[in-house]
Amino acid sequence: MDYFNDLEKYGEFEILEGKLLIIGEPKAGKTTLRKKIFDPDYKVPCDEEKETIGVQIQKGWNFPFSKDPTKTFTANIWDFGGQERQYPLHQFFMDDVSCYVLVSDDRADNSNMDKWFGMIKLLGGNTFKCFGHS
DSSP: OOHHHHHHHHHHOOOOOEEEEEEETSSHHHHHHHHHHHHHTTOSSSOOOOOOOOOEEEEEEEETTTTTTEEEEEEEEEEEESSGGGHHHHHOOOTSEEEEEEOOOOTSOOOTTHHHHHHHHHHHHHHHOOOOOO
């Protein structure tokens, strides 16, 4: 009823908000990436970040909406712990309307990349685009 009351009171409007999920192997730089997105001046630590337990959600990454720069798009960033014992948690948050960033460490053997892409395809929906950096 609240939805219909608000619709009658305010009318229809676009919700320009999305969910960006950062996933990948442990110690690949997921948390550092999240912190750099929000603060470009964030100094990348020489020693490793603390291990992320569960999911760290940071709300409010705002930028101009590409179709109408007078509007603002908001992305909420979900930083997932990469330890194997936390993988079962992913299934409750991965969906087909989220944007995924798969982070890998070029210095490490990334033999699990197929597993990650398979998880994104299975839990995130059948269609996804893959962009990479080599």
